[in-house]
Amino acid sequence: MNTRRNRSLAAVAAVISLGAAVAVTATGASAAAAGCQVSYTVASQWQGGFGATVAVTNLGDPLTGWTLRWSFGAGQTITQAWNATVTQSGAAVTAVNASYNGALGTGGSTSFGFNGSWTGSNPLPSAFTLNGVACTGSAVPTPTPVTPAPTGSAAVKTVRVFWLKPTDVAFDQRYPDGIAAVMREAQRYYKQEIGKTFTLNGTVVEVVNGEHDRNWYITTNCSGSDHYWCVVQNMQQELMRRFGISSQDSRWLCVGEISAEETNQSGGGASPGWVVLSGHDADGAAGLNGAMNRWYGGMVHELGHGFGLPDSTSTDGTPMSASFYSYPDTHFSQAQKNAILAGPYGSFLS
Incomplete structure (x- = not known):
């Protein structure tokens, strides 16, 4: 598999075919209760910097681990954190429990802190989610995902695009919209360069509710401590199994993006028939x-x-x-154009 990091992906050659495609996970009956309350306090502030404390209270059923998410509204940047692992991508912030404070019973609370930088203003965040549930200060039933019966597959000879959302990632319309916009721009570029372009599926981005949380995709089926390929391999294998797609399928050229990655250790790439990308590409597409x-x-x-x-x-x-x-100041060579048209998916271009 080719990639922007010079690595190989041996497992991508595995072929799993179940015959029928499965529809995107839907929402069914109610199950456990979920809810949360968050207190965000700026404990100190100075020119260009500040310190904050975030207290989290679980109002729903007991949790064995938690992920809190919010977005800054004025370009603030976190520089140091304690009692949680905190990462930031653009305005979006993700805080994951430490090993010692992940268990939260009903009514249980924990807190973490961080230092950050700001310019111009430092407004408080307006919304938080805990394990994908909006923190409104009250408990609500959590929908139980159910998988409907197979409903057919996408049109053949199309580029089929998936956004896989792990169980602890909240749905955000910016992702399917943004990924679709990136695909349409690539479609326009190929037409400009080659005089022919690919067709996108009628549902440009199929949103797939993943079977696992982000940590599972990051750490499962890894070789030692190297998690670079784990995320995209696990995503690809799940999509292949659930939708009956092979590693080089004559029906579709597939693009998969997953909202999960380990900082500085997760990436992606492509080989004939598949493009597989992790969290930073999904975030980039979402703006x-x-x-x-x-x-x-x-x-x-x-x-x-x-x-x-x-x-x-x-x-x-x-x-x-x-x-x-x-x-856009880059162009295919004539040899590359010829190779695309003569390649395994050249017939997809019209």
């Missing part, structure tokens, strides 16, 4: 991780691998090299 041209160029690059192209051997001005970072 939460820098300039959009970088994510447009990245998708054009990975789709090039999906259509059968290798990486360029040098930074040569084509999107199959580091020149994709200069998108």
